[in-house]
Amino acid sequence: MKDLDMPPNAIKILDKGFVALLDHMGDDTTIVNAARVSFGKRVDKMSEKDEKLIRYLLKNRHTSPFEHVQFQFHIKCPLFVRSQWHRHRTWSYNEISSRYTEVKEEFYVPAMFRKQSPSNKQASIEEPADEYCFNVYEGKETPTVEAYIESCKLSVKQYRELLKAGVARELARAVLPQAMYTQFYGTVDLHNLLHFIELRIHPHAQWEIQQYAKALLELITPIVPVTVKIWKELKGMD
Numbered sequence: 001m002k003d004l005d006m007p008p009n010a011i012k013i014l015d016k017g018f019v020a021l022l023d024h025m026g027d028d029t030t031i032v033n034a035a036r037v038s039f040g041k042r043v044d045k046m047s048e049k050d051e052k053l054i055r056y057l058l059k060n061r062h063t064s065p066f067e068h069v070q071f072q073f074h075i076k077c078p079l080f081v082r083s084q085w086h087r088h089r090t091w092s093y094n095e096i097s098s099r100y101t102e103v104k105e106e107f108y109v110p111a112m113f114r115k116q117s118p119s120n121k122q123a124s125i126e127e128p129a130d131e132y133c134f135n136v137y138e139g140k141e142t143p144t145v146e147a148y149i150e151s152c153k154l155s156v157k158q159y160r161e162l163l164k165a166g167v168a169r170e171l172a173r174a175v176l177p178q179a180m181y182t183q184f185y186g187t188v189d190l191h192n193l194l195h196f197i198e199l200r201i202h203p204h205a206q207w208e209i210q211q212y213a214k215a216l217l218e219l220i221t222p223i224v225p226v227t228v229k230i231w232k233e234l235k236g237m238d
């Protein structure tokens with residue numbers, strides 16, 4: 001048995017995260033064959049006619065043939081990204097448990113502390129917030145990044161103290177910040193994956209989860225190149 005490491009084919013995301021494709025079933029021909037089973041026909045290789053069929057299926061929301069293609073991913077992301085991700089109920093998930101294991105001191109430090117958007121209550125803007133903020137631990141103005149790291153480190157330190165005092169892992173973890181990294185496996189079919197990517201690659205989604213959505217699209221492109229090409233065209237993403 002080995003520790004849960006980053007797979008060699010993983011795409012690195014944020015400062016310590018990644019997404020890797022662990023396994024998959026099917027490709028573009030799986031989709032056309034699922035659609036054509038109605039007529040008792042199948043192909044082994046994609047043709048121009050098959051590309052047209054995929055375009056027709058995507059355009060007319062004939063979605064079930066895309067459900068025959070499946071992907072399993074290994075994801076490492078901050079807890080707040082995980083919360084957004086797990087709202088997508090059509091995925092199957094299994095996650096590392098902080099009841100079974102001690103949480104590692106690994107938390108996300110943004111490369112830029114984006115400003116709150118003045119017009120969209122749930123969004124940020126691509127501009128750095130003031131460089132300094134009040135650090136409650138030191139009682140003085142500190143560079144924002146230092147105050148943030150200090151806060152995360154203190155939470156982790158307190159977590160360790162609670163464990164040392166004999167507090168159960170399942171309770172001690174409650175003091176840990178949303179920035180802590182977690183890892184999970186997620187399995188999903190192509191139809192629901194494209195739905196996820198469309199919602200989470202969108203500029204209205206949080207920047208951090210957008211980075212994961214972009215990586216997912218990159219990972220599946222060599223497996224279903226025709227579908228991705230046509231889907232991007234139809235969504236105006238080219």
Ligand SMILES: Cc1cc2nc3c(=O)[nH]c(=O)nc-3n(C[C@H](O)[C@H](O)[C@H](O)COP(=O)(O)OP(=O)(O)OC[C@H]3O[C@@H](n4cnc5c(N)ncnc54)[C@H](O)[C@@H]3O)c2cc1C
Pocket residue numbers: 087088089090091192195199200204205206
């Ligand atoms: C930019 C953005 C902001 C968001 N902000 C918030 C927020 O402030 N608060 C919040 O709570 N959530 C928020 N969400 C989450 C959002 O409401 C959805 O829960 C999430 O995007 C998952 O989408 P989904 O249900 O379509 O996906 P999935 O759960 O994967 O479902 C796919 C599709 O299957 C069908 N489906 C699945 N389960 C059911 C069901 N039980 N009943 C009926 N149909 C079902 C639906 O057609 C659904 O679209 C936000 C999402 C985005 C992208």
